[in-house]
Amino acid sequence: MLNTPERITTDILVIGGGSSGLWTAKGAKEADPNADVLIVDKSFRDWGGLMHLSGGDLEVCRGGDSAEDWVKDFTYYWDGLCQQDVMETIWQQSHEIFEEYQRLGCTYLKDDEGSYRSVPQRSLDHVRLFPVAVKGTGGPNARAAMIREMERLGVRRLGRIEITELIKKNDRIVGAVGFNYVTGQPLIFQAKAVVIAAGIASWKPSYNQNTACGEGPCLAFRAGAVLRNFEFLHIWNVPRDFEWEGQTVLMPLGAKFVNREGEVFMNRYSPILGPNTDPHYITRGMALETLAGRGPITLDLSAIEEKDHPIVRPKAGRHLLHYDKLIDEGIDFFRDKFEWITQVQLSNGAVETGENGETAVKGLYCAGRCRSLDPGVYMGGFALMTTAITGRMSGRAAAEFIAGAEAVDLDTKAAASMLEATFAPLGKEGVTPAEVLTDLQKIITPYDVSILKTAGALHRAQQQLQQLREEKLSHLAAADPHYLLKLEEVKAIADVTDFYLTAALFREDSRAGHFRADFPHRYDDWLCWVNLYNEGGRAVPKKKFVPTADYKFPVERFYCDNFTF
Amino acid sequence: MIRFINAELCIGCGTCVENCPLDTLRMNDEGKAYIAYGDDCHSCYLCELACPVGAIFVHPFKKPFPSPFSHLKEGGEDNA
Numbered sequence A: 001m002l003n004t005p006e007r008i009t010t011d012i013l014v015i016g017g018g019s020s021g022l023w024t025a026k027g028a029k030e031a032d033p034n035a036d037v038l039i040v041d042k043s044f045r046d047w048g049g050l051m052h053l054s055g056g057d058l059e060v061c062r063g064g065d066s067a068e069d070w071v072k073d074f075t076y077y078w079d080g081l082c083q084q085d086v087m088e089t090i091w092q093q094s095h096e097i098f099e100e101y102q103r104l105g106c107t108y109l110k111d112d113e114g115s116y117r118s119v120p121q122r123s124l125d126h127v128r129l130f131p132v133a134v135k136g137t138g139g140p141n142a143r144a145a146m147i148r149e150m151e152r153l154g155v156r157r158l159g160r161i162e163i164t165e166l167i168k169k170n171d172r173i174v175g176a177v178g179f180n181y182v183t184g185q186p187l188i189f190q191a192k193a194v195v196i197a198a199g200i201a202s203w204k205p206s207y208n209q210n211t212a213c214g215e216g217p218c219l220a221f222r223a224g225a226v227l228r229n230f231e232f233l234h235i236w237n238v239p240r241d242f243e244w245e246g247q248t249v250l251m252p253l254g255a256k257f258v259n260r261e262g263e264v265f266m267n268r269y270s271p272i273l274g275p276n277t278d279p280h281y282i283t284r285g286m287a288l289e290t291l292a293g294r295g296p297i298t299l300d301l302s303a304i305e306e307k308d309h310p311i312v313r314p315k316a317g318r319h320l321l322h323y324d325k326l327i328d329e330g331i332d333f334f335r336d337k338f339e340w341i342t343q344v345q346l347s348n349g350a351v352e353t354g355e356n357g358e359t360a361v362k363g364l365y366c367a368g369r370c371r372s373l374d375p376g377v378y379m380g381g382f383a384l385m386t387t388a389i390t391g392r393m394s395g396r397a398a399a400e401f402i403a404g405a406e407a408v409d410l411d412t413k414a415a416a417s418m419l420e421a422t423f424a425p426l427g428k429e430g431v432t433p434a435e436v437l438t439d440l441q442k443i444i445t446p447y448d449v450s451i452l453k454t455a456g457a458l459h460r461a462q463q464q465l466q467q468l469r470e471e472k473l474s475h476l477a478a479a480d481p482h483y484l485l486k487l488e489e490v491k492a493i494a495d496v497t498d499f500y501l502t503a504a505l506f507r508e509d510s511r512a513g514h515f516r517a518d519f520p521h522r523y524d525d526w527l528c529w530v531n532l533y534n535e536g537g538r539a540v541p542k543k544k545f546v547p548t549a550d551y552k553f554p555v556e557r558f559y560c561d562n563f564t565f
Numbered sequence B: 001m002i003r004f005i006n007a008e009l010c011i012g013c014g015t016c017v018e019n020c021p022l023d024t025l026r027m028n029d030e031g032k033a034y035i036a037y038g039d040d041c042h043s044c045y046l047c048e049l050a051c052p053v054g055a056i057f058v059h060p061f062k063k064p065f066p067s068p069f070s071h072l073k074e075g076g077e078d079n080a
């Protein structure tokens, strides 16, 4: 029998306390200091999300560049799939966030003359990243600064709580349910507005990213929000045996992936860009090289200049500890050759929103990586900057919404029955979440499912997923509340796998982070997003065309055209 | 992945348990930290960095992910 749920009331409930959740709370409190804002996170209170583990480097539009210059770069880099108005607003605000972080005590690298150092990204004309002053301190410093802000602003925070469902009344979101997985206490949250800042989905790749598992987009989808960009995966090139943080600065500063013969193979796949491009193109090259028997792939760092060492070499914190531990194992990252592989890390799919993070559901907002902006190709410093800005936007919008919204009493009985369903597998015997996770990783990993995709392979993966649902997912059990959390996570990862396969199969075109070996070109009738709509619980894909007529800048250059794949 | 917590050194302060993002560590009945859910570790070192007495060792290698050829080994078709 379920313990009596505890009921907690707030004005704005923020699900997730990472970069976007913290900036949401800041935006909401600054807009309305009287609003009660509560952050709940499934990790420990105030851990700060992936920002805590991150490099802390930021993309900032500054130094003579205009937001319009950046929007043109993004339209080109994203092969047309760029919401130009939204991205212009974002880059207009980026300098303000950069200054705010510095006001809060964060520091960024400067040269001897006192000018900021920056690293151009992906051979683009304007977009660049600003590295932190001391490599290894950036993420922890940004997190500490934001927690001080939470204290100053009086934001309430709770940790170790997994939110499992949103509560709706008269088509409006009025709260959520969840549980504390250490104590096993079920919880009901009543709120006037809810912001999901729960990140995107990971298949738990061990790249310090095993936290968010797609619960955010899944919660929003079940409540009726529309999903977008699910055909794009976040695939990274990683050392086979360990993780390494900071690739977005290595490539522009001269690092090159080479095959067994020492050939810089990306020169073959892109004579124009060569090795300095995005991992989503490099991993395609790596897969082809490996399939052609020219593996293993290694990274050549010999061209990195001494003056750039402060940008690439860890100097403090967990990054330095990691470097030193590898030395103890006989591996010097900057000296030795070791194998690199491709790895599916995250889903890039998230929730489609309006300009300020509002979803198709009244009272529900999405921020950070849980709000979809980008089609799978990445640039260093993009995530921390955009999660801050979209967080602040959602916080402000939610504060405005609650000012005009009536309080709604949620139905405690209905909430309690949602919790009963969540707790049903607790204490039972059955399939473990760990077993299902391994199966899901196996389904998503094959080259022909994740990198050089084909209809045949995607169908095969769909069948495997269906079989997994029938044979194992429906028999999941949790020995204790910790495993109930793990169970919720694998359920979300399974749904995300489903969204991915549906969208990847639907897009018969190749652009940005999506490559179909059976449709290897971009086609004009695919200058659209693939949106997923909830029709009776099923994710139904539909094209949403890019509004080129309303675009400020024409879509006439395509980054994917630089490649011969 | 987390390898061990030295119970002799552990002073039972609970800092590592509080600082593990994945709830991998818990306190046992003797008031010492132990690895309760080792499989969940994602090698972030937050516990090791926080431990005041150096009782924790996290190994720098990660858990292997399935190979991109796993479908071939299992007899699936090669569409790549």
Ligand SMILES: Cc1cc2nc3c(=O)[nH]c(=O)nc-3n(C[C@H](O)[C@H](O)[C@H](O)COP(=O)(O)OP(=O)(O)OC[C@H]3O[C@@H](n4cnc5c(N)ncnc54)[C@H](O)[C@@H]3O)c2cc1C
Residues within 6 Å of the ligand: A015, A016, A017, A018, A019, A020, A021, A040, A041, A042, A043, A048, A049, A050, A051, A053, A054, A055, A056, A057, A058, A059, A161, A162, A163, A164, A197, A198, A199, A200, A207, A208, A209, A211, A212, A213, A215, A216, A245, A367, A368, A369, A370, A380, A381, A382, A383, A384, A385, A387
């Ligand atoms: C090692 C590493 C280095 C990086 N370096 C950089 C960098 O230098 N520059 C850069 O721009 N980006 C970097 N990134 C990426 C960047 O840190 C993240 O993309 C960004 O912080 C994501 O913010 P977010 O708020 O959207 O999501 P997250 O940080 O994932 O936060 C989501 C939060 O929601 C919580 N949550 C999830 N589901 C639930 C639920 N159901 N109930 C309650 N809580 C839930 C999670 O615990 C988490 O705390 C790096 C990432 C990593 C892993």
Ligand code: SF4
Residues within 6 Å of the ligand: B001, B002, B019, B020, B021, B022, B023, B024, B025, B040, B041, B042, B043, B044, B045, B046, B047, B048, B058
């Ligand atoms: S390394 Fe990180 S995930 Fe692993 S036990 Fe320590 S704090 Fe937890």
Ligand code: SF4
Residues within 6 Å of the ligand: B005, B009, B010, B011, B012, B013, B014, B015, B016, B017, B032, B033, B050, B051, B052, B053, B054, B055, B056
């Ligand atoms: S932080 Fe160190 S001393 Fe404190 S409980 Fe953990 S292992 Fe023991």
